Amino acid sequence: MITSTTVDMGTIKRTFFAVATFMKTRAPLKTLTIKKGIVKAFSPDASVFVRVFGSSILLVERETDKERMVFHGHTDEIQSVAFSSDGKTIATGSEDLTVKLWDVASGKERGTFIGYTVPITTVAFSSDGKKLVAGCSDGTVTLWDIETHKTSQTLKGHTGKVFSAAFSSQGEQVITGSDDTTAKIWDTQTGTELTTLRGHTKSVVSVAFNTDGKKAITGSQDMTAKIWSCDSGKEITTLRGRTGSIESVLATPDGKKIATGSDDTTARIWDPETGEELEILQGHTKGITLVASSLDSEKLYTAGRDFTIRQWNISLKPAEWLKHAVTDPQIKLLTDAYKAKILGKSLEIQPDSENYKILMGIEDDEVRTFLIISLSILIKN
Structure with missing residues (x-):
């Protein structure tokens, strides 16, 4: 002493x-070691998460790692999982060339979207739960009407695998990130490509909108994340400092923070206005594959290749x-x-x-x- x-x-x-x-530099508040599988999605309130095992998924309680339900139905590897904003429905995209919808409460399959000739690599819901976007390994993107189970738009323009997709908060736009090093923003009503975001030098593997839909965030295998103006398509700033691919990006619900998760084992918190690095979250021993925010924007949840989920306090009060x-x-x-x-x-x-x-x-x-x-x-x- x-x-x-x-x-x-x-x-x-x-x-x-x-x-x-x-x-x-912050240490995690809690660490949960998971039994097996790859964590692909958190529920909107982060109380449960989904682990993938080949063609099946498990719904698991975050606090305890207790398995709540198993979903069977796909016949090949599941590549992507997403929750609806109310947490009641899960979508899965698979190498069996189908997208499936599942009821979270019962575990029953609610529907299957077919017609694909290549694997589905990413899925995401609109905030109102009425639309689903699915990206494929050949670069095509499909918009589905969930009520009718019919395709509303097919978006063509990428020349490589689509890794990630996200809707704007109002559902009027979709952003997609691709192996072709670009991200694209699309009009969901017309299917028109609104702008192409160019600047990354390797695959764009994670994408998100900020809360008002005026800015887009992209993460790339070139070890950078970027913030863009959706109106002009111009880069606002580049978020640097990592030594690995940026596997996951998000804007917190309050719009005051951007979070990135990297293959370099760290998650980082950024100021969305200035691009300033606010916090470094260290604790994982292998790369981070997924980040999720609490609804109050005060906590961050990260999943890593070290088979752990970590909870962090990302309040900015100490820094301020x-x-x-x-x-x-x-x-x-x-x-x-x-x-x-x-x-x-x-x-x-x-x-x-x-x-x-x-x-x-x-x-x-x-x-x-x-x-x-x-x-x-x-x-x-």
């Missing part, structure tokens, strides 16, 4: 940038406090705690000490708790 020491405030402030950088509310005495205290942390020790604080008063001066309980835990501050009883 070490105690806080008197250090020149100028030196402390020069050192404090390291504390702020350190605070960007560090930027705008921290005082000089608090800077000194946190710097001392950081120096102890990197030495493998803990800063010890007595309840009746001045440092205790300084620490308790952080009025926001969430921020104070986060700082105590992440900097391993030890309060003596």
Whole structure:
């Protein structure tokens, strides 16, 4: 244990940038080791997820890894899974050249979409649950009317496998990402290609819209994610810093954060307006394949090739406090705690000490708790 020491405030402030950088890196709140299978989708509230085993899927409770239901019906490998926004229906796309709809409550098959000659590689629902988009290995994209089970549009333009697809919040547009290094935005009513997003140098494997549908997010095997203007098709910014393919991207429901999951084992949180990296989420030992947000935008769930699901607190309160509310005495205290942390020790604080008063001066309980835990501050009883 070490105690806080008197250090020149100028030196402390020069050192404090390291504390702020350190605070960007977060450990998971919870880790669930899954039994087997590949996690392909989380429900909208992230309470359950789907694991894929060849031609079957399992519906599993996230908190316990308890298997709730098995869905059988496909005759070949399932490539993609999606939940409807109300969480009541699951869609699956398979190498058996079909798309199937499943009732989550009963596990019964609700319908099969046929007519394909190549494997289905990605599926996604519109937010109202009335449309489904399915992308294929030959680059074609199909829009389905779920009520009638009929094709409403066939979208042609990609020259390579379609890896990912997503609807805008109003369902008026669809974005698709392809092996041809582009993403395309389409009008769902007419099937017209509205714009092609060019700039990636390798396959675009993950796509999403932000909450108002004015921006698109793409993740690529070129180890970058990009934010685009949907109106102009122009790149707004590139999100760099990873050393692996960007396998999953999303915008949180509140529109204030973008999350990316990478094959480099990290997930990262970004400012959608500036492209600034806000948080680095470290804990997985193999690549991350899927990210999902809680409905309140305060938690992120990640699934990795290490057969774990991890839950993270992605509240921006600590970062905002560090930027705008921290005082000089608090800077000194946190710097001392950081120096102890990197030495493998803990800063010890007595309840009746001045440092205790300084620490308790952080009025926001969430921020104070986060700082105590992440900097391993030890309060003596």
